[in-house]
Amino acid sequence: MSVEHAGAAAPHEHGRVPGERHAVGYDEETRARLTADAQEIIARYPQARSALLPMLHLVQSEDGYVSPRGIAFCATTLGISTAEVSAVATFYTQYKRHPNGxxxxxxxxNTLCAVMGGDAIWEELSEHLGIGHDETTEDGAVTLERIECNAACDYAPVMMVNWEFFDNQTPASAVEVVDRLVEGAPVAPTRGASSVCTFKEMSRVLAGFPDGRADEGVGAGPATVRGTVLARERGWTAPSFDADERTTATGATHGEPDAGEAQSSAERPETTPADVSPAGEQRKQKSDDAKES
Structure with missing residues (x-):
């Protein structure tokens, strides 16, 4: 069977671990090394299958993406099916299902970065590199992604390279960064490690294997801690509430229903299909359970 089909789900066979028949692709030396790393990861958890997320990063650090043979390796090692592994690998965007740069x-x-120029940066890079979202340059150097949020609004607009911060970017500065990456020149993020590592190297860090660089660079700049500094200067502290006296946003105390809550179920309109969101359905189920009890 070819590696391309190694990740396909197969019926369970009596006496075999799900995914075992697909455990092909890695040579003996590589498999032994990955197995040793996997056992170290598994030892961190009370149940082996809980190790799946870091193990996906592990195989990604080997192949540059979550490959069919990587999926088969995870399934065999954890005793679960390749379908279960694939379901997780396709849910999270940090797991790549095709070769990454x-x-x-x-x-x-996202909102703040877009207002500050994020859209302009994206358009400039996409045109400059000749690729779109989740596409890779022909030389394999750069994969470009349009991100919903880099969790660094205090330095918008922000770009990340292998999840290292590049703050306060402009279209010109972003192009300069990617050009240096393509050239193979060293690139330093504005915060964090003193240089950018490769995608495979970062994947291994995300698998839980430290690279010894946690203390490099600046973790939080002035904008990040501005609120804390102001609070200390002005003596601001968080309010303390007695649990029984904490009020809601409407001014009602816990245990005292507001006008909407006081309305009986008989007076409330029937729920229409458009009202049934997952959260609404969950609330409805809890209400029905309470009535039954």
Whole structure:
């Protein structure tokens, strides 16, 4: 069977671990090394299957993406099916299902970054590199991503390279960064480690294997801690509430229903299909359970 089909789900066979028949692709030396790393990961958890997320990063650090043979390895090692592994691998965006570039460049285009110029940065990089979202340059150097949020609004607009911060970017500065990446020149993020590592190297860090660089660079700049500084200067502290006296946003205390809550179920309109969101359905189920009890 070819590696391309190694990740396909297969019926369970009596006496065999799900996914075992697909455990092909890695040579003996590589498999032994990955197995040793996997056992170290598994030892961190009370149940082996809980190790799946870091193990996906582990195989990604080997192949540059979550490959069919990587999926088969995870399934065999954890005693679960390849379908279960694939379901997780396709849910999270940090797991790539096709070969990734040496550097993943993520441009935030969420609200604040967009207002500050994130869309302009994205358009400039996409045109400059000749690729779109989740596409890779022909030389394999850069994969470009449009990111919903880089969790660094205090330095918008922000770009990340293999999840290292590049703050306060402009279209010109972003192009300069990717050009240096393509050239193979060293690139230093504005915060964090003193240089950008490769996608495979970062994947291994995310698998839980430290690279010894946690203390490099600046973790939080002045904008990040501005609120804390102001609070200390002005003597601000968080309010303390007695649990029984804490009030809601409407001014009603816990245990005292507001006008809407006081309305009986008989007076409330029937729920229409459009009202049934997952959260609404969960609330409805809890209400029905309470009535039955």
């Amino acid at each position: 040496t550097y993943t460049v993520g441009v935030c285009t």
